[in-house]
Amino acid sequence: MSNPDSFIEEVTEEVRRDRLFALFRRYGWIGVLVVLAIVGGAGWSEWQKAQATARAEHFGDAVLDALDLGGTAERSVALQAIPTDGTQTAILKLLLSTDPVEDRAGALAALEALAADTAQPPSYRDLAVLRKVVIAGADMALAERRAALDPIAAPGRPYRTLALEQMAYLLVEEGKTDEAIAALTALLDDQESPSGLRARAEQMIVALGGEVAPATVPQEAEAADAG
Incomplete structure (x- = not known):
């Protein structure tokens, strides 16, 4: 053989290639799983964002429709019928307290409920307490x-x-x-x-x-x- 060194290198390279393929056949599924997890996680995150956006839009539309109603009683009933979750509940309670002249009892009840709701952020609860004190006045x-x-x-x-x-x-x-x-x-x-x-x-x-x-x-x- 004219070039034994070249022959040895080719054999060595072939052995390395065989070992690499063997490793891939044995552990390649891990890489595939990682890729699927990344793609699936990104898709799940985007789906969650889309769902949150849809919920926010639906909540906003329902609130605007309720506020467009004529009387205080009608607006209150419509607002209370809106399904909420998270901080939407706090926002809805604050909206129910915006007409204390015509519905003082309803406004105070909404604020008391929000102030007592430990699931809501402290900032919303503080605002509810502050507004309750102002509306209640000397009656408190x-x-x-x-x-x-x-x-x-x-x-x-x-x-x-x-x-x-x-x-x-x-x-x-x-x-x-x-x-x-x-x-x-x-x-x-x-x-x-x-x-x-x-x-x-x-x-x-x-x-x-x-x-x-x-x-x-x-x-x-x-x-x-x-x-």
């Missing part, structure tokens, strides 16, 4: 209202400043004018207070006989005015 004992608002006013809660505003109004109701002015002034200095709350706090401070400090003008604005 002052101490009970303060106890309900106190946890919501804790640092880190989403409606903290709104709860503090309501607690300041409780001080007004108790006749503690100076404490109420101090609480409202603190809200003016609170970086988390939204503009609407600040405006209400200023108006209440003035109505209570307090004074609102003028807003500090930034140095850049003063320099522009001077120029």
Whole structure:
């Protein structure tokens, strides 16, 4: 043979190829299973997304149809008949509380149910408690209202400043004018207070006989005015 080295390499390569095919025949099904799992997982994820989108669209359409009805009673019945799951239940309860003038009892019942539903996110439950306190007003004992608002006013809660505003109004109701002015002034200095709350706090401070400090003008604005 003219080239024994070449012959040995060919034989070695053939042996390697045979071993590779043998391994593939023995374990190739694992790779196929992995591929099928990946493809199936992606398909399942897309199907779930499509189902969630369809549920959200159906819920939104049903809510709009219910809100288009004429009377409060008809709207309430239609809303309560809408099937919900997850946070849709919280949204529906909040919608049922949007007309407390004509259906005060229904609004309070919906809010109480949401506040007690531990399956719902804390933010929805806090909002339900806050709105319940506002709607109930003096019909709810002052101490009970303060106890309900106190946890919501804790640092880190989403409606903290709104709860503090309501607690300041409780001080007004108790006749503690100076404490109420101090609480409202603190809200003016609170970086988390939204503009609407600040405006209400200023108006209440003035109505209570307090004074609102003028807003500090930034140095850049003063320099522009001077120029």
